[in-house]
Amino acid sequence: MQKFYSDYNQVKVRQVKCLLDDAGIPCFVKNEYIQGASGEIPPHETLPEVWLVDDSWLPKANELLKQMEQDLSEHSEEVWQCENCQEANEGQFLICWQCESSRPQ
C-alpha cells in the first residue's frame, strides 16, 4: 500500500478519491472522520489521506492528479452550480462540497 495524497481540505481529498475511483484505481481514504474528534492530536497527524491499495498504480495516479490540477487551475475562477442540490461551488472543486455530485460538463 502507498499513501498517495493528503490535504487539510477534506473536499479535495474526496475529489482525488473520486478521480481514482473513476479511473478504476483501487484506493481508500484514511483519517476522514478523525478531524475534530480530539484536540489532543497534532493536526498534521489527522489529515485525511488517500491511499493506493497497490503501489503499481502510482505512476498512473500521479498522471491523473497532475491532469486534474491543470484542469482546475484553468477553471479556478469559475463558480458552478450543483445540478443535484443547487449549491454554488468554487471552480477549484470537481465535486459538490455539499453532496459530492460531479461537476456538470
Ligand SMILES: [Zn+2]
Ligand atoms: Zn450538490
